[in-house]
Amino acid sequence: MSTSASNLGSSSIRSSRTGFVGMAGSGRPSRPGQLDSAIVDQLSGGMDPQEINEVSHVSAASLLDKVHHTTDPEVVNRIVTLVDREGVDIVAELWSDAPADSLPGTLWRLYLLRTWMRRQGDAISRLWRIGEPTDTAASAIAGVDAAPNAADMARTADSILSGAFTGDFAVALGRAAAFCEVIARGLAATTPTFDRAPQAAQHVQAAQRAGQAGKAQAAARKTANSLMTTARDFAKAAQLWRQGKLE
Template identity: 40%
Template sequence: MSEFKRPSLPGQELFEAQPGGGDPAERAAAGHRIANLLVRGPHTDDDQGMVDRVLHLADEEGLAVIAELWAPAAADTVAGALWRLYALRTWVCRQPAQAAREFAAGKNFAPVSEVLAGVIDPPGPDEVIALVDTVVRGIVSGDFDVTLDRAAAFANIVGVGRAHLEVEDTKSAARLVDMAKVLHRDAELERSGQLH
């Protein structure tokens, strides 16, 4: 992910305009609440109202506005997992040909991950984007652990592929493999009811 930089995130003024919007602790708490509502679903009318506002904001301003709240979250939280899914999706959408090339190079070295990731053979840029979108859409299906496992498998394959293609860029390949490990660990935490 050498070319991948933290996405430029518009909409800062929207959060600063909210009461307490500038307080980092309140922003972190809001990020965790939104992440859990999106993954776990609303339990009250107030929760449903929050989900509706968040989805409207995502439609109007883009998911980046919401993802900004997840960026500082710990890796072993729902918000941290959503940040990693968002970052992976953003990179794939910006570099689909590179993602497809690296996936194709890595799948021979990680055949179990290839099956779990579920990419059509051979993957082109459109297929890779479709896979990542399918994985991210799984967030609302109730199988968040499967979503995280599939994203982990994809990141692992791409990281392995990058290591084989870009010998000089082993750090970004290692970061992808590390992301895969974190996402897989989050899936295990989700299955055991410990991802909050």
């Protein structure tokens, strides 16, 4: 059974405002508990774009610093599950416009990667097994065992994001990059094909199937390309972090 972009819903990754297509499906919360109330009040009242940019950078750095300096596992868990508990809308308003080579833009993509992996675990685990049929360096870097299932995807998602906050940030980004590359390979390998020379008696049905397959191919290519772009974004951010230039 092949897995196409349609099996993954609209949760592909892209380097634009939303980071992952269609991930902001949850209702808007009143305010996320881990964001300063004054910041949220300003957001709801409308802020100057420059002010939003400044707040996004300050809030991302503060959040990362807060968790790096705590030994309380409950604090770590609250940060990792922030989007689960509070919804994505306000966090998106704060971070989603940030460039991919910035700290808030990188954290935004990490949060959305986790959400995507947990929501689409079955489809993504199948794509992993296709993109990584035998263990390579990517398996070791991403920290994914052979033949993972949806539960493994959820654990990996949590591990990557929590590792970003509690461990080496660049290592976590390397894991995220390797993961995206494998899923992109798996998706490319499952791109559907169709008969381009149908029998005359079957030309109507064949044309319909060809049209559907063509749309599926286009969607799969778009998602795979988006995943590869996100992998490059994570890899570049890791390099900038090591150089002390990810802000």
